[in-house]
Amino acid sequence: MHLNTQFMWETFLDVLYGIPVTLKIVAVTLLVSAPLGFLMAVSKSGEGRVGRRIIVAYVSLIRGTPVVLQILFLYSLLPTALNYLIKEVLGLTYNIFNLDPIFYAYIVFILNTTAVLSEVFRSALATVNSGQREAALAIGMSKIQAYVRIIIPQALVAALPNICNTTVSLLKSTSLAFMMTVKDITAIAKIDASFGYNYLEAYLVIFIVYIFLCSAVQGVFHLTERNAAAYKRPAAS
Amino acid sequence: MLQVKNVRKAFGDNQVLRGVDIEVKKGDIVVILGPSGSGKTTFLRCLNFLERADGGFMEFDDIHTELKSASKTVVSKVRKKTAFVFQNYNLFQNKTALQNVMEGLTVARKVPKAEALARAKAALDKVGLSERYDYYPSQLSGGQQQRVGIARAIAVNPDVLLFDEPTSALDPELIGEVLAVMKKLAKEGATMIVVTHEMSFAQEVANKVIFMDGGVIVEQGSAKQIFTTPKEERTIQFLRRVLKDYDYVI
Ligand SMILES: Nc1ncnc2c1ncn2[C@@H]1O[C@H](COP(=O)(O)OP(=O)(O)OP(=O)(O)O)[C@@H](O)[C@H]1O
Numbered sequence A: 001m002h003l004n005t006q007f008m009w010e011t012f013l014d015v016l017y018g019i020p021v022t023l024k025i026v027a028v029t030l031l032v033s034a035p036l037g038f039l040m041a042v043s044k045s046g047e048g049r050v051g052r053r054i055i056v057a058y059v060s061l062i063r064g065t066p067v068v069l070q071i072l073f074l075y076s077l078l079p080t081a082l083n084y085l086i087k088e089v090l091g092l093t094y095n096i097f098n099l100d101p102i103f104y105a106y107i108v109f110i111l112n113t114t115a116v117l118s119e120v121f122r123s124a125l126a127t128v129n130s131g132q133r134e135a136a137l138a139i140g141m142s143k144i145q146a147y148v149r150i151i152i153p154q155a156l157v158a159a160l161p162n163i164c165n166t167t168v169s170l171l172k173s174t175s176l177a178f179m180m181t182v183k184d185i186t187a188i189a190k191i192d193a194s195f196g197y198n199y200l201e202a203y204l205v206i207f208i209v210y211i212f213l214c215s216a217v218q219g220v221f222h223l224t225e226r227n228a229a230a231y232k233r234p235a236a237s
Numbered sequence B: 001m002l003q004v005k006n007v008r009k010a011f012g013d014n015q016v017l018r019g020v021d022i023e024v025k026k027g028d029i030v031v032i033l034g035p036s037g038s039g040k041t042t043f044l045r046c047l048n049f050l051e052r053a054d055g056g057f058m059e060f061d062d063i064h065t066e067l068k069s070a071s072k073t074v075v076s077k078v079r080k081k082t083a084f085v086f087q088n089y090n091l092f093q094n095k096t097a098l099q100n101v102m103e104g105l106t107v108a109r110k111v112p113k114a115e116a117l118a119r120a121k122a123a124l125d126k127v128g129l130s131e132r133y134d135y136y137p138s139q140l141s142g143g144q145q146q147r148v149g150i151a152r153a154i155a156v157n158p159d160v161l162l163f164d165e166p167t168s169a170l171d172p173e174l175i176g177e178v179l180a181v182m183k184k185l186a187k188e189g190a191t192m193i194v195v196t197h198e199m200s201f202a203q204e205v206a207n208k209v210i211f212m213d214g215g216v217i218v219e220q221g222s223a224k225q226i227f228t229t230p231k232e233e234r235t236i237q238f239l240r241r242v243l244k245d246y247d248y249v250i
């Protein structure tokens, strides 16, 4: 077996252009999903019955189906549905088929990650014992103050390892974005490979790129955890 | 100063409080005794609305309220006039000792930061923790944590301090330091309602002892009265049981 190293180097350089796209999907998804997932976690542990049912149904629908299937389904459904909405319902002339496919990637990954993060936050909130909430109320703080100052900060720290896992698996799932014609890392590698049938070399290159990216994400989270969880460390003295 | 009447509370079918009355004057040290499950904790929690009573009336200085229907404002007023010391300390794990004590001042009472800092330090000094301002709860012993809990409670200058078995989660050798702090507060004129199994504390410090069983007050009186001449059979039985462990003779 002979590897075409010249090709691998060129592919590597091409793939670098895909990194910002991949990271953009990860960043946008997290920025939208984290607050949404958090709100869902709070309302799920809160009162509203109907809201809770809807959330439970949504979470099990998303977590019970393969991401690939969600992509295939939404990518078939959304363009036509949006086209209908824009043309027939709103009466606009915008051509939805010109829309950057990255928006479909955002939608799929946001739907997915929100469901995962809502579970992550729910279990993290449950790790903060209710005694601290009562102590906050007893000392005269409002429910919201107790949440914001005592419970949420601890829940976030407790959630960090799982947020890290979620981010890493999100980063890996973005490699499926090529199915929606998004030009991310994987898509670029596939295109490069297709000219001379160098798939093996192309995949080897992006193996390394993904390993590097995932390690970087984990590194960032480890540092954050170390700093944020200072209160869990026993005294040095 | 504080008077509650006919406090009732049930959890499902379990009638835990069946009409409890209590009257507390300024400077009183009221100790509540009673077997496990008699409703002592529940009663204390009803006083600051951590638990919502099913019935009963409260007069607390200028506050007059039904316990069941007390509004948010009334609840908040009562909570600001009281402070609660928990069996499990319930310190804020993400805050240092000093921050734990300041939280009730700066956040709940909007005391300016500088004043809050001074008051928090004074409270920690009083419980003997001047060396531990910047320690997190996880870095403190049980006795130290409970003393932070007490500092957090006294820093807000409450009219009434509520203690729910403050020493029963502690190793025996740490109980003394917490009781010592409580005795000091009592001497300085604090008003306290204390649920405890520490008979020595009740005997030495309490000016009123209440014996609860089955959700009612069975007997109450001065410490001397309750410990030397209890009238009710249930009180005698209880005292005999608990005092035996302490080698007392009635
Ligand atoms: N949140 C709750 N939900 C259901 N039942 C409860 C709850 N809190 C207390 N109870 C019940 O109420 C009864 C009285 O409990 P409480 O904690 O007030 O007793 P206690 O006198 O403080 O006992 P101990 O000395 O063991 O602390 C018990 O039977 C207990 O099981």
Ligand SMILES: [Mg+2]
Pocket (backbone or CB within 6 Å): B040, B041, B042, B164, B165
């Ligand atoms: Mg109790």
